[in-house]
Amino acid sequence: RNNQLYVWVDFGPPSITAFNRHVILDRFDGYFNLTMTYRRDSDIYFPFGIMMKIHENLRRNPKSADLQKLMLTKDKEVIWVNDKCLFTKGYGFHLRIVAKLIALGIPLDIYGGCVASQRRTDIDLVRYKFVLVFEDKMHCRDYISKKVWTALEMGTVPVIWGPLRADIAAVLPPNSYLFLEDYQSVVELANHLKYFIQNAESYLEFLKWRIDPQNRQIPKRKLTSLKSITDESYGLCQLCKLLHEDERDELMAGFRPAHRVPSIYHWWYLENTKNCLIPAGSFEMTIN
CATH class of the missing domain: 3.40.50.11660 (Glycosyl transferase family 10, C-terminal domain)
Structure with a gap:
């Protein structure tokens, strides 16, 4: 279905996946439409926490x-x-x-x-x-x-x-x-x-x-739609906003905006650091 979006969601370090299975992801080149992870360059930014939420909690509880x-x-x-x-x-x-x-x-x-x-x-x-x-x-x-x-x-x-x-x-x-x-x-x-x-x-x-609980903007946010996504929009709220914007664009233009991730394998693994991808059993660091 052309109007069905497939979203890559992942909350663990890439190397947590069995290392010898990473390569199977290249079978899904062009399959996923959006990424939704803790990485700031995801289509949908979904971190484990965010300063805006902490600041809001501080404003609600000044003590x-x-x-x-x-x-x-x-x-x-x-x-x-x-x-x-x-x-x-x-x-x-x-x-x-x-x-x-x-x-x-x-x-x-x-x-x-x-x-x-x-x-x-x-x-x-x-x-x-x-x-x-x-x-x-x-x-x-x-x-x-x-x-x-x-x-x-x-x-x-x-x-x-x-x-x-x-x-x-x-x-x-x-x-x-x-x-x-x-x-x-x-x-x-x-x-x-x-x-x-x-x-x-x-x-x-x-x-x-x-x-001084001021909102801290999220730098280098990736826009996922033809319309602007505010810094306050992240996680499931950002995904919801995107879907509603897609529906609005479809009503106005007659077609939905195209979303496509060329390669999850390249984005999630090959664009990460070498240290991150080292299997846990081979990790080593010296301390003085």
Whole structure:
């Protein structure tokens, strides 16, 4: 049917798919009409979180933007929440970072996974100053999982590893997070964490974006229709808006606008980074 749209929807890093099955996607060249993923260059932008929604929640609940009251709740320092038990090299890298931080004197609570002493359901994230957010894969384009967005909304500073720095900077408020790859060593990171843990005024700088909840536009948005798509339109709402615009154009012009993705295989895999596509079992990174 010419008026039937087929949409490619995916919420995991590309390498999560069995690596030897990627190639079958080239059989669908020209088959899909739209892409709908967390990548900003998708036809339909469907991220795990978005600053506009967080800002709107802050406007509805002004008390959550009271930084002094927020600081009074923070009686703990650093937390790592790990939901998985995968002894891959990538997971091993996470464990080595955590173990070294503990050895360097960072007060760190661990929940979930194979090495936790506390149950996943006991978490009160707002009590912590920092949360370690280690993604499953490295440098997957725009892959910023729900853990980052939850931390920001709760008022806890995420220490992020996994995404590209440019992708983080494009969608998160400046000075609202720490980026692991900015540090030359775990020792340097530990010293930085200790400094902010001990200096409340310096730590507050990470939270000041909450008192000025302005909408943050999504840069480099891809327009999916002949009409303009606003920055407030994303996810299912953007898809709905697109379909209604297509129907309106069909009534006026007698035909629907043509949408076509030339190659999902090229767009989803070949246009990603080499680090992202490395199978989890062959991942390796050194730490000092």
